[in-house]
Amino acid sequence: MSRILVTGATGNVGKHVLSSLAGAGFAPRALVRDPGTASLPEGVEVAVGDLSSPRTLEPALRDVERVYLMWPGIPVEPRVIEMLAEHAERVVYLSTDVADLADDEQATSFHQDNERLIRNSGLSWTFVRAIDFATNTLAWADQIRQGLVRLPYGHASRSLIHERDIADVAVEALTAAGHEGRRYVITGPESITQAGLVQIIGEVVGREARWEDLPPETAREQLIAAWGNAAFVEARLRAWESFVDSPERVTDTVEQLLGRPARTFRSWVEEHADAFR
Known part of the structure; x- marks a missing residue:
C-alpha cells in the first residue's frame, strides 16, 4: 500500500484529503508542526515537521511514495522539493489558476516558482490549480x-470552489493512474x-x-x-x-475528473x- 504524506494536514483542504484517503483504505501520514493541537481523523499517522525547516522532514518522508503538497505563505524553499524527489515518486501540488494564466518558463510568482522547481525535480507531478476558495x-x-x-x-x-472539491480532485490525482504531468484548473460550477x-x-x-x-x-x-x-x-x-x-472563468474539470458536478x-x-x- 502506498504511503502518502499530506502537508497542510490541518488546513481547510488537507483535513479532507486525510479523511478521504483514510476512508478509502490508504495509509496517509499527516505532517504537522504541533501534534498536541492537531485534530486528525482516526487511524492517521502523525509526523512532526515544518516545510520552512527542511532538516525536520527526513522522518516524515521515510517510506513515502506520494505527497500532497500545500505550500504555506512562506518563501519558496528549493531544498524541500529536492528532498521530496529523493524520497517520493509523485507529488500532487495545490497551486492556483494564476499559474495557468501565465504558464511559461519566464513568468514568476510564488506558485509558478514552486511548479517550476517540481517540474525540474524528476518527480512525477500533478498540479491542481484552484480558483479562489469559498x-x-x-x-x-x-x-x-x-x-x-x-x-x-x-x-x-x-466562481469560488468548495474546499472538499479541491480535496476530492487531489485524492483522485494521488491515487489513480493517468494524472501524471497534468495541470487541472478547477472552479465552482x-x-x-x-x-x-x-x-x-x-x-x-x-x-x-x-x-x-x-x-x-x-x-x-x-x-x-x-x-x-x-x-x-x-x-x-x-x-x-x-x-x-x-x-x-468556470471549468468543468471537477465533473470530468470525478463524474459529478462541482458543489455549489x-x-x-x-x-x-x-x-x-
Whole structure:
C-alpha cells in the first residue's frame, strides 16, 4: 500500500484529503508542526515537521511514495522539493489558476516558482490549480452579522470552489493512474457576483444581508491594514475589477475528473452557516 504524506494536514483542504484517503483504505501520514493541537481523523499517522525547516522532514518522508503538497505563505524553499524527489515518486501540488494564466518558463510568482522547481525535480507531478476558495468568504462573517458587506466591485462575478472539491480532485490525482504531468484548473460550477454571494449567505442563514460598494481607494487602505501585503491587495483589487466585465472563468474539470458536478456555493454556505450566524 502506498504511503502518502499530506502537508497542510490541518488546513481547510488537507483535513479532507486525510479523511478521504483514510476512508478509502490508504495509509496517509499527516505532517504537522504541533501534534498536541492537531485534530486528525482516526487511524492517521502523525509526523512532526515544518516545510520552512527542511532538516525536520527526513522522518516524515521515510517510506513515502506520494505527497500532497500545500505550500504555506512562506518563501519558496528549493531544498524541500529536492528532498521530496529523493524520497517520493509523485507529488500532487495545490497551486492556483494564476499559474495557468501565465504558464511559461519566464513568468514568476510564488506558485509558478514552486511548479517550476517540481517540474525540474524528476518527480512525477500533478498540479491542481484552484480558483479562489469559498472559505475566503468567511472573512465577511462579521459584516454579514451586521447585514451589510462593504467592499469594492460587487458586480464582479466569481466562481469560488468548495474546499472538499479541491480535496476530492487531489485524492483522485494521488491515487489513480493517468494524472501524471497534468495541470487541472478547477472552479465552482457557476459564476456569481460578489453581491449575489452575499445574498445567498443571507438567504441560507436567515438574515438580511446586502452588498454596498466601497471606493477602491478606501478599501485599499483597509485591506492593506488587514492583510499586511500591499502587492497582494493590489493584485486582488485588479482581479475583482476585471471580473466585473469578464466573469471569473468556470471549468468543468471537477465533473470530468470525478463524474459529478462541482458543489455549489449555496451548498458550501449550508455546510458553514453557523460561521455567519
